[in-house]
Amino acid sequence: MIQINDTLVSLDVVERYFLCDLSRCKGECCVEGDSGAPLEDAELAELQKVLPEVWDDLSPKAKEIINKQGVAYIDDEGDTVTSIVNGKDCVFTCYDADGTCKCAIEKAYREGRVSFYKPVSCHLYPVRVTRYRDFSAVNLHRWDVCKAAEVLGKRQGMRVYEFLKEPLIRKFGKVWYDALEQCAIEWLKTQKKY
Structure with missing residues (x-):
């Protein structure tokens, strides 16, 4: 998990690839x-x-x-x-x-x-934000329908957080996104398999 202010971001959002492929799904x-x-x-x-x-x-x-x-x-x-x-x-x-x-x-x-534009939950998909009493959880929802998006994202080198830059800024603000991006860069440097 990555913590930014009162949000906990799943590492899937940073590590996994995603790029919507509407022609497939x-x-x-x-x-x-x-x-x-x-x-x-x-x-x-x-x-x-x-x-x-x-x-x-x-x-x-x-x-x-x-x-x-x-x-x-x-x-x-x-x-x-x-x-x-x-x-x-x-x-x-x-x-x-x-x-x-x-x-x-x-x-x-x-x-x-x-x-x-549309509801922010739609704009953020496949990320789901769940609000708890003391924090918000930012998680990646994975299912078979989006498999083609994962494949296309990997082929294009597009991570989930990069694909969702605009809606993440819309939801949490630019300062928050910049912090996420910096954490992602540092985290991915330590993960040779990614």
């Missing part, structure tokens, strides 16, 4: 899972604010779910998460012509229609 992380994407308190208002701008990109079933229960719900663990369709797709998913699942919010952001 087709955005499965927005579809599969136990519940919707975890939301920070301020993000619920952001989702409601961008909803009119992304509405036409959403599936009819997603619109039905949003009309019935809203853009978010409280999951079994007591966390506020994005609403999901049929126990799978986030309500904010949309699909391109080749069947790749994408985020309607990110699409609208890239098109200049909204200023909110």
